[in-house]
Amino acid sequence: MDHEKVNILLVDDQPAKLLAYEVILKDLGENLVAAASGREALEILLKTEIAVILVDVCMPELDGFELAAMIRDHPRFQKTSMIFISAIQVSDFDRLRGYEMGAVDYVPVPVVPEVLRAKVRIFAELYRKTRQLEHLNAELEDRVRARTAELEESTARLIESEQRRSMALAAGRMGSWDWDWDNGDWMWDEGQYRIFGVEPQQFEVNSANIRTLLHPDDVEDLRRMIEEFAKGAQSHEAEFRIHRPDGEMRWCVGTAAATLDKNGRIVRVSGVTVDITDRKRAEERQNLLTREVDHRAKNALALAQSIVRLTRADNVKTYVNAVEGRINALARVHTILSLSSWQGAEISKLVDEEIAAYSMGGQIRLSGSEVQLQPATAQTLALALHELITNSAKYGALSTLSGHLSIEWDVEDDVLALIWEETGGPQVQPPTSRGFGTRSLMTSVESQLGGQALFDWRAEGLICRLLIPLARKKPIAELHDRHGAAANLSRQRAS
Known part of the structure; x- marks a missing residue:
């Protein structure tokens, strides 16, 4: 357990900078996972446990602050360590904003390799120790669940509820969803309802009702996505159109990722929807x-x-x-x-x-x-x-x-x-x-x-x-x- 590798997520829209970070952090002996955009980082987070996130402040579409806010919005990642890299002079106001968004530290550009390695090593070790404590705690919980069926059921419901929580900003242009592969149940967050122009109290989320809101020419893409997951694909991204009940048509881009059990079988598909109509x-x-x-x-x-x-x-x-x-x-x-x-x-x-x-x-x-x-x-x-x-x-x-x-x-x-x-x-x-x-x-x-x-x-x-x-x-x-x-x-x- 002391030498178990942890995943370190590197987020930057510039390939050259990603390569530089990988070279600097290679000697730590950890798993380095690269993401070229905030959207790709969200997809990785949906299916991978991450110990430390190294994120560039200035990126198109989602900058470092917005990405940090989205990550912190999910209970699973409220304690994930995030280090901001900034190529601009960071003011005290920007630092406060970053800390409010969930940053634990800043690294200015040009990056000093020794400093960056030291910071990442500390937070990786902290994550490793935390995971050890979590494993010990899980063993204790297993003993309790073996004795108390009611507590086991309650904990399972809590974990399932946590996994269904939205990872996207419900600000009208982004929404998140979960789909249970076995029983077909859907879970939408507030942003998803807003994008589709429906009210949670009046709209039952199921596959049939969702298809009625999709543009007829894009329904086939939904069927094709399901086929790809059934054949072993673990992620999918596509643009599609929706017809709101009020008659307005909106353009969206959806990113979906599959969650597998220990046997490699799909148990859930989670995704993020972004309204790109203005673009x-x-x-x-x-x-x-x-x-x-x-x-x-x-x-x-x-x-x-x-x-x-x-x-x-x-x-x-x-x-x-x-x-x-x-x-x-x-x-x-x-x-x-x-x-x-x-x-x-x-x-x-x-x-x-x-x-x-x-x-x-x-x-x-x-x-x-x-x-x-x-x-x-x-x-x-x-x-x-x-x-x-x-x-x-x-x-x-x-x-x-x-x-x-x-x-x-x-x-x-x-x-x-x-x-x-x-x-x-x-x-x-x-x-x-x-x-x-x-x-x-x-x-x-x-x-x-x-x-x-x-x-x-x-x-x-x-x-x-x-x-x-x-x-x-x-x-x-x-x-x-x-x-x-x-x-x-x-x-x-x-x-």
Whole structure:
């Protein structure tokens, strides 16, 4: 008994540090058991007697403090020696917190091998002596149980109750359970009930009822786990989904370990359930964002490519200015959409951005209710407004101080009608051919948005009507008929 090896559990998420601890403690002649995470450490504790736990303070998922609290929560491990290893400067407050969580000592990094060996040796010997006393006490209890059947039965119930106690924090995201392999009885702790969204007083824990809460596609995994244990497996881990009675679906990860009797036969399966719904949703949001960014980048590059390929000019300078202007218009609407997390753009902000360089002289009048545009609609409309304002500044009303521009918009039956009306500028001559700006404006509005762009080249100034479906595409003819009255009214006002 004096030379019986004891198990020392080494918990650290860094393999190199685990290897270093094993090298340092190898000369003690004890059994060294390594765990790369808090979850793996819990699994080992479920089926192995541990004398001393050496745990890193800083670990992902479960740090040293959280793991210590979970271990101390179980009566079997309330006296297990735990030594914290910390690579950071530990304050008095952190030390107090650690001692409250169950630490018996601290070892700073860099670790001094002689110090670490000395501390572990002391607690291993203390555990060995304690076990000797426990064995002596067990012998005395055996004699008492032989004489008193009632005391034996009471002690057996106490041991069984202790083994069924939860090892997980019942904080809503973790729970523990036990399943009797022989009679099929289940035992859940409070955290397990909370994860499944049921009340202990109203839910009978049995295999049939549990299956009704599992996602249909994951019921087969439960059957497969039972088969693996029956074939000799001693642990199992899997992700699964549950449907709570209130209709909410939750993602969980479960870890199970088998307890064997002295003949190697399974007598009980114990496990820990962790609610990972938040992590799953974060992963889904990240994947969605990645796909969305890729989609938007491709769209922006396609628009820029079209601008570069289709722009025409008499010389290089004019060409560069035209391309830069159109790409800047695209960049401005991109900024507006980015500020709204690509949920959409308000039409007033879109118009303000495009006319900002020409709005100082009071020549422009805006009128219209607030309308939220989808990203694709906002991008196309921004380029259309850029072409109109550029043309007006070069040849139309904004090319002279006497000119005026009116921009009005309204929504009727999910159709945006924007009327661009110029007056007071140079006399307008209807163009003999359509330039790139006019052609790209009409093409983008009509083919991309299913709308219509109508031009009225009056001598006193251009009137342009943009009809854009917001909710569903309507036939071009229907849009023209529905808004024809608005065009006639604009002409009457102009004359």
